Amino acid sequence: MLTKILALAVLLAHITASPVEKRQDGVQVINNCEVSGQLALTYDDGPWNYEEDISNQFTAAGAKTTFFLNGNNYVCIYDRVDQIRALHAAEHTLGSHTWSHADLTTLSYDEIVSELEQVEDAFVKILGVKPLYFRPPYGSYNDQVLQILADRGYKKVILWTEDTGDANGESVQFSENVIDGINDFPNPHLVLEHSPIDTTHSQVVPYAISTLQERGWQLVAIDTCLGSNGEWPYEYVGEPGTPDDTWHC
Template sequence: MFFTTSSLLALLGSTLASPVERATTPKVIDNCTKKGTVALTFDDGPYKYEQDVVNALDGGKGTFFYNGDNYDCIYDRADDIKALYDAGHTLGSHTWSHADLNKLSESEINEELEKIETAFVKILGVKPLYFRPPYGNLNDKAKKVLGERGYKKIFLWSDDTEDANGASSGSSKKVLDGVAKDYPNPHLVLDHSPIKTTSQKVLPHSVPKLKAAGYSLVTVGECLGTDESPYKKVGSPQKKDSSWKC
């Protein structure tokens, strides 16, 4: 068979591109896989209720997907973030400003991610490798950028308490009651830590029910049965200075 130079280059390009793309494109996760586990995840923080959420988990572990400048400036909550990190909760990226990635250019997506990553490095000395897209919106362009930046997994969810959409605490409780009744099937639940009723009413009701049903409340990594790190170590935590602002 005869190949022209251009056709041979095209063939080589297509052959080489696919493995690279497969190796760098983060996997999109919409549910846990390990039986008997529930991953309660909390978006849109940090805010003043982070510790209340942790207390309501009653020894369970949560996953928190943080913005840089949403309900509060991430730098103003550095102590809370360090406490959650040290306690073994998983912290991930949710963009800097809760931006809809589908509406951004590639350079704008990079800027959103760069700013939140910089905050993680300054506060914790690590870069997050787990990501949740605001509104659950994620196109191929965004996945490409996330892959190029080294993200390992993109997390959606299997169950939504709708707390950020104005759902009553009773409605959110019903969602988690349904999860408790589904033991031992795994669940990946979307909550929002800045919503006061989540930590004050919903979790105090639902966490004991989930545990009584037999569920372990674990991080997203644990509910997938993986021991990979959700972070890339980048030096050491830095001392607060004038650059710590939103």
């Protein structure tokens, strides 16, 4: 119930908000895409078992998407090295969603740093890059969170305009109704979904891709739909590493 309330509150706050809500030392809070005719479908809470299927569906449709990954939520990120590298190679955008899916506004400074740092270390080991795009669990953040993100070099905090409700246990029909409500082409949209939900990858994803493309939207990754306000969503650190006994949760 708390998750539903938080998500609803954030959604209502974003409906009339401008695409860029605020900036704190270089970090922008993004509420929507900015390029007319483009729409970003985004997927939180992985890695799990369905990201490859979601990726393949987008690739088959000539589209791109965005995954915000946890370090140790449904599964340990180090147990999905090949999968994450495949998503990156397919040119989908990958961002941080914290290590354990914690509500950062309930944590101390050091705890927030740890939630971010552990995911960053995993990205560097697996991909050789550090993520610069971040989605806060539950859409929950405060000035301390923004300051820490800024200090660590993050560029964007990504929120959303529509939530399909899959993580809250809503039905497939509910999620499809959310997609059906996006009918104001060419206005941009930024949609929240969750990759570990079985019915999302098997039913909602194909419905969303076909429905939205038929209405004319170009389905792109979040950095693309920000247009000139977007940037490469990573900091290059070095070549990807080789798994060893430090690659564990």
